[in-house]
Amino acid sequence: MQEAYVAQSLKEKHRQEREMLILEKAEEVFLEKGYYDTSMEEIAARVGIAKGTIYLHFARKDDLVVAIIQRDLEIFLNTIDAQIALVPTAREKLEVFIRAIYSGLFSKHTYLLSNMYNAIDIKRMIEEKQGCLRGLWEGLSSRVTYLLDEGKEWGEFDKQISTITMLRAFFALFTPRSYIHIYKQENPEEIVTSLIHIYFRGIAAPSPC
Incomplete structure (x- = not known):
């Protein structure tokens, strides 16, 4: 039970860290290109994750x-x-x-x-x-x-x-x-x-x- 709790906590920590990184990179692209010329694909590429992964955090x-x-x-x-x-x-x-x-x-x-x-x-x-x-x-x-x-x-x-x-x-x-x-x-x-x-x-x- 304790091991499962630790694993879940670690997974949540990684999720939060990835979410903060997504926001950081999204902000970079918005600043460079503006809202309309920014794509979710480019943000995902900056983060180093698949496009589908970013949608797990932000629809x-x-x-x-x-x-x-x-x-x-x-x-x-x-x-x-x-x-x-x-x-x-x-x-x-x-x-x-x-x-x-x-x-x-x-x-x-x-x-x-x-x-x-x-x-x-x-x-x-x-x-x-x-x-x-x-x-x-x-x-x-x-x-x-x-x-x-x-x-x-x-x-x-x-x-x-x-x-x-x-x-x-x-x-x-x-x-x-x-x-x-x-x-x-x-x-x-x-x-x-x-x-x-x-x-x-x-x-x-x-x-x-």
Whole structure:
């Protein structure tokens, strides 16, 4: 019985390792060729497995896309809490959030985001499979919502503006197209800093003393 359990555990470990390798190689091909020109055959060849084997893990190409997004969101959520714990105020924590998204989630996939996320059918596919991502998205949203409410309580943010409006404005900062535009600039860090300024202070000039 014990030997059978060990063999099953080892088999599952190998399956998980192969799945992670498939995602890694799929991401490479997506980045090189884009979503539409990527084939399951080429991904299997990169991994060094038969085409049929890849379908044991992912039935369709769009399943790979969802899995890549899910993996990266999990990594982001596992690291962001430690980062925001290092700063004291709600506003500073949200600034860390914004910089982490631009330097982490977005910077890794510039072409991938532009090529895939702006495609209508890819958007529909993600919506259809949102059950796979809902928990992660809710985790991300709940963290930001908590910080917004915390900022209101501490007097950092305007209590007359609803938290949901603040939340929507926050996530409006992050689109693949805006990311591509930012990283075509000579100083992307300066652009991100400006976005942070606009989110928290608007575009109105400071009142003269």
